[in-house]
Amino acid sequence: MNYFGKTDCETIDAAEMVTRLIENVKNSEIEQGNKILRSWRAILESIHSSAKNGQNIGKNLASHSRIVDLRNGILLVEADHSAWLQMLQLHQRYILGSIQRRFPELNISTLAFRLRGTTAGLSDTYEQCLMAERAKMARRYEMEEQYIEGQGLLEKPEMTGEEAYRKLPPEIRKIFDKLKVDMLTNGE
Template sequence: MNKSEVISCTDMILNTFSSIEKEAFNKNTKFISVWKKVVTKINGCGQKLYEHSSLIEIKNGILLIEADHPGWIQLFQMNSKFIVKGISMYAPEMDVKSLAFRLKGSNALLHNVDYDEVMSKEKEIMRKKYENDEKIIQDTVRKVENECTLYELPPELLSKFESMKSSVLTKNENK
């Protein structure tokens, strides 16, 4: 290795950060401060939530948050509406619609997720479940109707029920 191949640390840092656009940097800095402002306002545990989490990425209106324990993720889920509303108030340009979570150490990312594709798959699953449930209900109704026609009531019992029905209706009408 000769001297021309050696790069100083300063040059390496300057080369790395020169590619970052100032506008994107400012936008990210604003979003991080909004994140801190919103999360720390959560009653009781906001500061701790902030300290035990980090922002990973945002895509298609979904903000991916990493937490270092499943308990923190649960607290985030319980406060997700508050967080989304707060971010929308302070940084509407970020267009955050929902939150997603991952446990620290996992490599889950949103960049491989197509929101519209996921939504259409979920809708299809729900449609199939609805159709299956509807079929079960219709089959049950048919079965009950068939069983009811198999058991005809004797005429004297039927007349007793009619008499009870008319006496109940008559009593309600007199009140």
């Protein structure tokens, strides 16, 4: 059985696949997403220049940016030019405060920005990233160890304690013997 409840030799049409995927998305999540998207434009359009004429720079910000993702309390925003990213960052505190007041249940704690066309995204959770990195490190460690063993650079001690003792220089064996006697007789 595969993800869609079919055996691997069965085929399903694209419409059925899309329908099954959409069934997994909760309507409340879709509604919440739509509310945020509508509010995004309204929040940005409320930003005005501090100049005397009070130019509405928010309309330009809204038309050159969009929300991309919301995960772990971080709202990812994309802009089509670095100048718009700078403007968003300049007004970040105001934007974040407005979003937090309108949607306290989302617990959005920060905004993250990216330039349109880049693939930067939000990772799932710290624990998932940590586990993935540990798995990568373990694989790399295993590969390095296999390489070292293949080169014959890794010595594995296969001697018993007695064999190792016999290979020691006589003066060190004498010191160990004296220590052994002292330990057994408590230095008497």
